[in-house]
Amino acid sequence: MSPRLDESRTDSSVNTSATQDTRITASSTIAAPRSAPDPDGPPAPGHSFEDLPELADLPEIPPYETVGPVDARALSKTLFERLEALEEGTHEYAYVRNTLVELNLALVKFAASRFRSRSEPMEDIVQVGTIGLIKAIDRFQLSRGVEFPTFAMPTIVGEIKRFFRDTSWSVRVPRRLQELRLDLAKAGDELAQRLDRAPTAAELAERLGITTAEVIEGMAASNAYTASSLDAQPEEDDSEGALADRIGYEDHGLEGIEYVESLKPLIANLSPRDRKILSLRFVANMTQSEIGDELGISQMHVSRLLSRTLVRLRRGLMIEE
Numbered sequence: 116m117s118p119r120l121d122e123s124r125t126d127s128s129v130n131t132s133a134t135q136d137t138r139i140t141a142s143s144t145i146a147a148p149r150s151a152p153d154p155d156g157p158p159a160p161g162h163s164f165e166d167l168p169e170l171a172d173l174p175e176i177p178p179y180e181t182v183g184p185v186d187a188r189a190l191s192k193t194l195f196e197r198l199e200a201l202e203e204g205t206h207e208y209a210y211v212r213n214t215l216v217e218l219n220l221a222l223v224k225f226a227a228s229r230f231r232s233r234s235e236p237m238e239d240i241v242q243v244g245t246i247g248l249i250k251a252i253d254r255f256q257l258s259r260g261v262e263f264p265t266f267a268m269p270t271i272v273g274e275i276k277r278f279f280r281d282t283s284w285s286v287r288v289p290r291r292l293q294e295l296r297l298d299l300a301k302a303g304d305e306l307a308q309r310l311d312r313a314p315t316a317a318e319l320a321e322r323l324g325i326t327t328a329e330v331i332e333g334m335a336a337s338n339a340y341t342a343s344s345l346d347a348q349p350e351e352d353d354s355e356g357a358l359a360d361r362i363g364y365e366d367h368g369l370e371g372i373e374y375v376e377s378l379k380p381l382i383a384n385l386s387p388r389d390r391k392i393l394s395l396r397f398v399a400n401m402t403q404s405e406i407g408d409e410l411g412i413s414q415m416h417v418s419r420l421l422s423r424t425l426v427r428l429r430r431g432l433m434i435e436e
Contacts, residue, residue, distance in 0.1 A: 173197065179217050187218045188262065194218070195257050215252050216245070222264055223248050226271045233279065240275055247274030288336045295333035298323055374432070381431040389424045396421060 176182075176190060194215050201208040223244035230240055251267035259266075280293060302322045306314035316334070320327045382390060388410070395401045395409060403421070407414045 173211075176214060176218075179220070182218060184221070184264075187221065188264065191215055191218055191263050192257070195255060195263070199257065212252060216248060219248055219252075219263070219267065220245065222267055223271055226268060226275060229272070230275060230279070235279070240278070243278040244271045244275050247271035250274070292333060292336035295325075295329070296337045299330065299333050299337070377432055378428060381428050385424060385427075389420060392417065392421055393424060 194211050198211045223241055227237060227240040227244050247270045248267060251270040255263055255266055299319060302319055303314055306318055306322060316327050316330045320330045392406060395406045403417045404414045407417045
């Protein structure tokens with residue numbers, strides 16, 4: 116008997132080429148019906164398979180939404196047996212693999228429901244979980260004696276968790292710190308209930324068996340999970356402006372950093388007396404007369420020495436540029 120699929124899903128093709136990436140989009144998993152099957156691609160569900168005699172003995176497959184878990188498990192076992200006997204890259208292999216994906220999408224939806232409280236759209240979570248399902252199908256072997264749902268669920272959940280780990284953080288931090296953040300949150304709640312106050316870093320370190328420095332590092336990394344926009348508006352009872360208006364300021368001292376750094380080696384090459392005159396004049400803000408009294412020389416001599424030193428420094432800056 117030729118296989119039959121649900122006519123309402125006439126294009127359930129998931130990228131099945133063995134040489135292509137297993138990543139798919141939601142639109143390619145269940146797409147709109149095609150007016151005509153692609154003669155060069157794998158057979159579409161509902162298409163005649165008279166030209167594929169290797170699949171003629173497959174059991175009839177009812178519409179996917181009517182297949183219960185027990186029937187899906189039995190059909191999947193039959194399809195896996197046939198998949199192992201087919202050559203990758205053939206139309207027959209693609210059809211069987213696509214059918215396995217459709218039959219077991221319920222596993223993806225069940226796993227995705229565990230993450231319903233997350234901020235990501237459920238469609239995206241299901242899409243990522245479907246990637247895990249495809250990977251599980253490609254790795255599954257009947258000879259291991261394990262039921263497919265038992266084998267596939269850790270892969271599906273792991274793919275979803277990896278998605279959240281890689282995309283939900285505002286700033287990417289090492290996985291070690293991501294896991295430490297979760298441990299700190301759990302330990303903090305337990306200690307807060309027991310101590311009736313917020314625990315200290317030392318108490319958290321003792322509870323987790325780590326150093327206080329690691330606790331502080333984990334707390335700092337927790338700030339990278341979410342980020343606030345600089346344009347975020349304040350609360351209704353907050354009279355201040357946006358966050359960008361309350362933090363940061365223009366540091367006028369930055370303008371002189373380049374000149375200071377350029378002058379350092381030039382000043383270091385001056386004589387001790389010239390350096391002292393510069394220090395007394397521009398650091399201590401002494402007048403030329405006061406500098407003359409300090410050094411025991413005339414005010415005119417101080418003026419000439421200071422002018423000569425400044426000309427030398429200006430020339431040195433021009434040469435450096």
